[in-house]
Amino acid sequence: MNRIVIRLGIFLLALIASPAILVEASSHMQEPDTIRTVLLGAEPDYPPYCLLDENGKPVGFAVDLFRAAAEAVHLNVKVKLGPWVSLKKDLAEGAIEALPIVGRTPEREVLYDFTIPYIQLHGAIFVRRDNQDIHSLADLKNKEILVMKGDVADEFVRRERISDRIYTTTTFDEAFTKLAAGEGDAVITQRIIGLKIMERLNLQTVVPLKAPLPEFRQEFCFAVQKGNEALLAQLNEGLSIVMANGTYKAIHQKWFGPAFQEHFTKADLLKVVLWIFVPLLVVLSLLWIVLLRKEVGKRTRHLNEEIIEHKKTWRVLQEQQSRLKESEEQIRLLLNSTAEGIYGTDTRGNCTFINQSALKALGYEDRSQVIGRNMHKLIHHTKTDGSYYETAACDIRRAFSSGTGIHNEDDVFWRADGSCFPTEFFSYPIHKNEEIVGLVVTFWDITERKRSERELLALKANLEIEVAQRTAELEEKVQKLDKSQRALLYMVEDLNQVSKEVNEERRKLELSNKELDAFTYSVSHDLRAPLRAINGYSDFLLEDYADKLDDEGKRFLRVIQNNASKMDRLITDMLNLSRISRAEMRMSKVDMGKVAKSIFQELASRKEQEQFVLEISAMPEIACDYSLIKQVWQNLIGNALKYSEKSGVKKIEIGSWEEGGEQVFFIRDYGAGFNPKYQDKLFGVFQRLHTEKEFKGTGVGLAIVQRIVSRHGGQVWAKSELQEGATFYFSLNGA
Amino acid sequence: MENLNEVEILIVEDNPLDAEMALRALKKNKLTNKVLVVGDGEEALDFVFARGKFDERSRQSRPKIILLDLKLPKIDGLDVLKEIKSHPETKVIPVIMLTSSKEESDLVKSYQLGVNSYIVKPVDFDKFVDAIREIGFYWLLLNQQKR
Numbered sequence: 001m002n003r004i005v006i007r008l009g010i011f012l013l014a015l016i017a018s019p020a021i022l023v024e025a026s027s028h029m030q031e032p033d034t035i036r037t038v039l040l041g042a043e044p045d046y047p048p049y050c051l052l053d054e055n056g057k058p059v060g061f062a063v064d065l066f067r068a069a070a071e072a073v074h075l076n077v078k079v080k081l082g083p084w085v086s087l088k089k090d091l092a093e094g095a096i097e098a099l100p101i102v103g104r105t106p107e108r109e110v111l112y113d114f115t116i117p118y119i120q121l122h123g124a125i126f127v128r129r130d131n132q133d134i135h136s137l138a139d140l141k142n143k144e145i146l147v148m149k150g151d152v153a154d155e156f157v158r159r160e161r162i163s164d165r166i167y168t169t170t171t172f173d174e175a176f177t178k179l180a181a182g183e184g185d186a187v188i189t190q191r192i193i194g195l196k197i198m199e200r201l202n203l204q205t206v207v208p209l210k211a212p213l214p215e216f217r218q219e220f221c222f223a224v225q226k227g228n229e230a231l232l233a234q235l236n237e238g239l240s241i242v243m244a245n246g247t248y249k250a251i252h253q254k255w256f257g258p259a260f261q262e263h264f265t266k267a268d269l270l271k272v273v274l275w276i277f278v279p280l281l282v283v284l285s286l287l288w289i290v291l292l293r294k295e296v297g298k299r300t301r302h303l304n305e306e307i308i309e310h311k312k313t314w315r316v317l318q319e320q321q322s323r324l325k326e327s328e329e330q331i332r333l334l335l336n337s338t339a340e341g342i343y344g345t346d347t348r349g350n351c352t353f354i355n356q357s358a359l360k361a362l363g364y365e366d367r368s369q370v371i372g373r374n375m376h377k378l379i380h381h382t383k384t385d386g387s388y389y390e391t392a393a394c395d396i397r398r399a400f401s402s403g404t405g406i407h408n409e410d411d412v413f414w415r416a417d418g419s420c421f422p423t424e425f426f427s428y429p430i431h432k433n434e435e436i437v438g439l440v441v442t443f444w445d446i447t448e449r450k451r452s453e454r455e456l457l458a459l460k461a462n463l464e465i466e467v468a469q470r471t472a473e474l475e476e477k478v479q480k481l482d483k484s485q486r487a488l489l490y491m492v493e494d495l496n497q498v499s500k501e502v503n504e505e506r507r508k509l510e511l512s513n514k515e516l517d518a519f520t521y522s523v524s525h526d527l528r529a530p531l532r533a534i535n536g537y538s539d540f541l542l543e544d545y546a547d548k549l550d551d552e553g554k555r556f557l558r559v560i561q562n563n564a565s566k567m568d569r570l571i572t573d574m575l576n577l578s579r580i581s582r583a584e585m586r587m588s589k590v591d592m593g594k595v596a597k598s599i600f601q602e603l604a605s606r607k608e609q610e611q612f613v614l615e616i617s618a619m620p621e622i623a624c625d626y627s628l629i630k631q632v633w634q635n636l637i638g639n640a641l642k643y644s645e646k647s648g649v650k651k652i653e654i655g656s657w658e659e660g661g662e663q664v665f666f667i668r669d670y671g672a673g674f675n676p677k678y679q680d681k682l683f684g685v686f687q688r689l690h691t692e693k694e695f696k697g698t699g700v701g702l703a704i705v706q707r708i709v710s711r712h713g714g715q716v717w718a719k720s721e722l723q724e725g726a727t728f729y730f731s732l733n734g735a
Numbered sequence: 736m737e738n739l740n741e742v743e744i745l746i747v748e749d750n751p752l753d754a755e756m757a758l759r760a761l762k763k764n765k766l767t768n769k770v771l772v773v774g775d776g777e778e779a780l781d782f783v784f785a786r787g788k789f790d791e792r793s794r795q796s797r798p799k800i801i802l803l804d805l806k807l808p809k810i811d812g813l814d815v816l817k818e819i820k821s822h823p824e825t826k827v828i829p830v831i832m833l834t835s836s837k838e839e840s841d842l843v844k845s846y847q848l849g850v851n852s853y854i855v856k857p858v859d860f861d862k863f864v865d866a867i868r869e870i871g872f873y874w875l876l877l878n879q880q881k882r
Contacts, residue, residue, distance in 0.1 A: 521838060525806050528835040528858060533752040536860040540759065568858040 037076040038231065040066060041087035041096040045171055047196040048255040049101045052081075061255035062101035065118060066222060068247045069238030083170060085150045092437060093347055094225050098235065102223035103152035106324070107159075110352070111437055112223040115235045118248070123153060123216030124191035124208040126179065126198075134186055136211045137162065143185035146175040150433075153188040156216050162188075172197050180205050188216070192256075214313045227350050227372050341443045344430065349374050349397060352438060361445050363415035375441070379413045382420070399427040399439050413443065422450045513582065524575050531571075534564040573700035577685065580707050585625045592619040592629075592665065596654050599633040604641055608650075612641070617655035622663055622732050628708045635701040636667045636728050642695055643726070644671035662714065662731045670725040674718075682718055705730070739782075739789060740796040743768035743875070747779040747803045747815065748833070756860065757802060757833070760867040766875060768799065776810025779803070780818055783825055797828055800874045805834040805841055813844055820849035829874045 042058045043050045049062035058079040070077045080087075080096055090096045092111050104114045127134050134140060140162050147154040149168035157166050167184060169175040175187045176194070180203045187194065191208055198206055222239070224231045242248045335342055341358030345351055351370050362379055364370055370378065376394045383389045391397070399406045409424035425443035429436040538557045542549070549557070593616050600614055640652045649670035656665040674682065674689045681687045683706040686699040702716075709716045709730045720726035744761070748754040754772045761770065773779050779801070781787035785794040801819070805812040812832065819825045829851040834841060837855050845853055851874065854866045 524838065525835040528856070529750050529753060531858045532756065532835075532856060532860070532863075533750075535858045536752070536756040536759075536863070539860040565858055 035074060035076050037078050038070055039097045040070075040077050040079050041090055041099050042079050042081055043084050043087065044081050045173060046084070046101070046193065047200060048192070060100075061119075061251060062220070064251045064254070065239075065242065065248065066098070066100040066235075068242045068251060069222070069235055072238040072241040072247075073234045075234060075238070084148065085170070088150055089435060091223060091225055092435070097224060097228065097231060099223045101220050103155075103218040104221050105152060105155050105159075105218075107155055107432070108223070111226055111346075111432070113226055113228060113232045114221040114223055115232060115239055117219035117221045118239055118243070119220045121190040121192060121218050121220060123156070123188060123213040123218070124194055125211070125213065126176070126187040126189070126194050126206050126208050127185065128179065128182070129205050129207050131185070135209065137213060137215065140186060144183075146179055146184040146187045148172050148175055148189065151189060152218050153190075153216065156218075157188060160215060173201060176201060176203060176206060188213075190218070212309075214309055215316075225348075226346050226352070227348070339444075341445075342440065343370070343375065344438055344440050345375050346438045347400070347436065349376050349391070349394075349439075351375050351378075358443070361415075361421070361443070362413065363417050363419075369416070379415075380411075381414060382412070384410070384412050384422075396425065396427045396439065396441055399429045400436055403429055403436065405429075409446065421445045421447050424449075516578065516582075520575055520578055523571065527571055528568060531564045531568050535561050538564075570698050570700075573698045573704075577700055577704055577707065580628065580631070580704055580711075583628070585628070585711065587623050588626055589621045590624050590626050590629055591621050592656065593654075595626075595630060596633050596637065596667075599630065599637050600652070603634065603638050608641055611650045612644070613651040615651070615653045615655075617653075619654075619656045619665065620663060624712055624732060625708075628711070632705050632708050632730065635705050639701060639728075640667055640669035640671065642671075642697070643673075643690075644669050645695070647671045647725075649725075659731070662733045664729055664731045666727055666729045668725065668727040673720040673722050673724045673726045675722050676720060679718065679720075683716060739771070739792040741769045742771040742782075742796070743799040744770040745779065745782060745798040745801045746770060746772045747774075747776065747801065747807060747812070748772060749774050749804065749806075749808050753804070753833075753856065756863065757867070760860075760864045761871065763864050764868040764871055766867075766871045768875060771798075775808040776812065776815040779807075779815050780810065783819055783828070784822075794824070797825065799829075800871075801828055801830045802833050803830055805832060805845075813841075813848060816845065816848045816850060831870050831874070 040063075042060075042063050044052050044058070046060065046062075048060055050058065050060040053059045058081060063079070067077050080090070082090065087096065087099060088111075091099055099112075101119075102108065102112065102114065104117065108114075125134065125137065125140070134143065142165065143163055144165045144167060145157055145163050146167050146169060147157055149170060151172075154166075154168060157163065169178065172189060172193060175184075175189070176197050178184055179187045180201075187206075194208055197203075222235050224235065242251075335353070335355035336357070338355065339357055341355065341361045343351055343354035343358050351373050354367055354370050359365070359367065359370065362370070374391075376389070376391050376397065380394060380396060381389055395406060395408050395411065406427040407425075408427075411423055411425065412420040413423045413425075414420045422445075423443050424446045425441055427439055427441045430438040430440055538561045542554060542557055546554075596616055596619075597614070600612075601609065604612060637652070644650050644652075647670055651670050653668040654666070656663055658664075672690070672695070678689050682689065683702045684699075685703040687703075688697060688699040690697075705728075706716045709732070712732050714731040714733065716728070716730045718726055718728045744766070746754055746757055748757065751774075758770060758772070761768075771782065773782060777787075782789045782792070783797075783801075785792040803812050803815060807815065812834075816830055816832070819828060819830060826849065830849075831852040831854060832841075832845050832850050833854050833856055835856050842853060852870055854870060857863050857866070
């Protein structure tokens with residue numbers, strides 16, 4: 001029994017002494033040539049982790065442990081004091097290098113890197129002693145909760161949505177003072193810290209709830225700036241050393257466990273052991289065993305409860321983790337499936353994430369080639385014009401100072417292989433708790449767009465040239481057109497002049513036509529009167545003086561009468577010819593065969609109708625002036641009859657054929673014919689190829705035929721040999 | 736020609752030879768009615784309407800027929816015709832146009848104005864006599880009851 005007690009004492013003594021020895025040893029360790037100094041941020045009022053001793057020196061469990069760990073890896077520590085909120089910001093921005101006690105939470109992992117945890121603390125709910133209705137975390141719903149701004153509890157209550165009414169304070173002291181003064185319903189923070197503060201401020205009215213907060217259990221670590229892997233490694237190494245060599249235990253005991261301060265002498269000890277302690281010990285042991293049993297039972301129950309509770313928490317945690325993984329996976333998929341390149345940087349411009357499109361565009365194969373690298377130096381180091389691009393002037397980083405999104409579509413990014421491409425990017429600051437903690441950059445390779453822009457510009461330039469050319473051509477054409485228009489105007493003027501003249505001529509012509517009419521009228525009227533008188537009075541002479549005239553005298557009178565009659569015929573024919581030239585044409589469809597036949601019957605005497613063979617072949621209807629065409633047939637058929645008078649063959653053939661869109665009519669007889677030598681004279685007025693004695697006539701008939709046909713737009717011609725008959729043709733185009 | 740009221744045939748002809756031939760033609764046809772020849776249109780109208788030198792004549796006595804030349808001095812034959820045919824008292828008198836020409840417009844106008852017949856004076860006297868005979872018989876003998 002004694003041996004046990006002695007061993008126990010020795011063990012206890014060793015436990016007390018060893019940290020001192022170790023500290024002594026480590027402080028005497030040889031320092032390396034260059035000693036780096038780490039700038040540590042610490043709070044003055046976070047007992048027992050960070051506080052000030054009576055000399056104003058920063059001490060506390062965390063500060064001391066950090067110093068010890070730093071010392072173990074030959075680092076000097078310089079402490080910068082400040083409130084928690086500003087220290088967090090300082091670390092994120094690199095104003096300090098490390099913080100001694102930072103709860104590791106998902107929110108913070110984005111901003112900082114953490115060492116291995118060195119302490120695990122449980123949270124507690126602090127309420128006023130007179131509180132009646134708050135017994136667990138669930139009772140806090142709708143209560144006013146006070147937390148220190150930026151504390152793990154602050155993040156915890158917001159993350160878990162414990163209540164909608166969360167009030168933050170700058171310090172823990174403020175939170176507890178306010179609670180004690182009746183403001184708010186509860187303070188949530190680490191149990192140990194709360195107790196220390198209550199003790200320091202001597203707050204009697206505030207108590208922690210006994211109910212544990214398994215959801216709010218926090219591992220605490222040293223934190224360094226994100227990406228500062230060198231320092232992180234050193235601190236991890238230092239922590240391992242102090243944990244292994246007992247320094248940790250010593251510091252822990254210094255700040256948390258009351259140390260055994262008793263000093264025993266061996267004799268005293270023996271006496272006490274023998275006389276007081278042994279019997280007492282026996283009694284106590286017995287008692288203790290009973291108590292222990294009870295306690296074990298209780299503890300076992302408690303442990304079982306805790307195990308159940310832990311399992312529950314574990315499940316919750318696992319669920320949360322899987323959800324987190326799921327949403328992370330979704331975000332990752334989303335990022336990688338977008339065509340835009342997306343990457344994020346921390347406040348120093350170092351890459352924190354990058355999607356697949358961005359990697360591909362920048363020519364990298366793996367994220368590890370980019371993560372943690374300074375993106376400006378990696379892809380944005382040179383300007384479009386080839387000049388060096390200062391980090392300070394970086395347009396992407398401008399989002400930090402402006403606090404809003406930056407858009408640029410005239411910049412270049414550089415690929416891993418040293419080539420570059422034109423890019424358009426958006427740079428947005430990432431806000432966290434009203435602070436900017438990094439940037440998200442979205443970018444596109446706009447090589448194609450630039451190229452099409454250039455092509456478009458070239459095209460535009462070409463177009464402008466072409467437009468200018470076309471305009472010039474058009475102007476030239478317009479000028480030419482102007483000229484020709486003027487020429488046309490002159491022509492129109494000329495035409496007007498000509499038409500005026502023509503009108504004048506026509507007026508004159510009409511006038512002379514009228515004169516001609518008057519002339520014709522007077523000819524027909526006045527020339528005939530003397531003829532009538534000659535004829536009539538010759539008749540009177542023959543009747544009244546027949547007995548006084550001999551035969552010769554009578555013959556003379558008859559010659560006079562004949563010539564007067566002939567003169568009358570001439571006048572009639574001439575008037576007729578003149579009328580034909582002036583008469584208005586009235587066009588209608590005329591059956592030529594029918595007309596020819598009726599004219600023949602009209603002109604031929606009964607004897608002739610018996611003698612003559614008339615052959616009329618089928619002829620088409622033709623558009624012409626009926627009364628005029630009738631005169632054509634009258635003259636032609638009349639001639640055929642007249643000139644066949646002395647012929648042995650009495651036959652008339654009439655017919656037609658089509659030729660070149662015109663209809664040609666013919667009439668053939670087998671009479672006297674004519675000498676083709678005089679063919680030209682055939683259709684002249686008063687032209688005769690036979691004497692009056694041979695065949696009677698005035699020489700006007702064929703002239704009439706020609707005028708009528710020519711007024712119809714046709715032609716007349718004839719073929720003949722003397723004594724072999726004649727064929728007369730005329731063409732009409734009014735089919 | 737003492738009693739103008741007995742005139743049955745009025746010949747309006749400026750050419751005395753034509754007038755003589757007309758008279759001869761009437762005579763040859765045994766149309767022995769009282770004939771008066773006037774030389775121009777004015778005289779013709781004066782006679783018809785009993786005015787001027789014919790104002791003593793009774794307007795009640797009208798000629799049975801008027802042979803009217805187309806072409807006349809002073810007042811033209813067509814105007815004379817028009818005047819006669821536009822008065823209710825005189826329009827019943829048959830008027831026969833005698834003309835040298837076959838001018839269509841003269842013919843159309845004459846018929847429009849109400850002419851009763853139209854004779855083209857032929858050169859051949861015999862034919863003229865034939866024409867007068869036909870016209871005379873019709874208007875003087877067959878149409879007498881109009882009086």
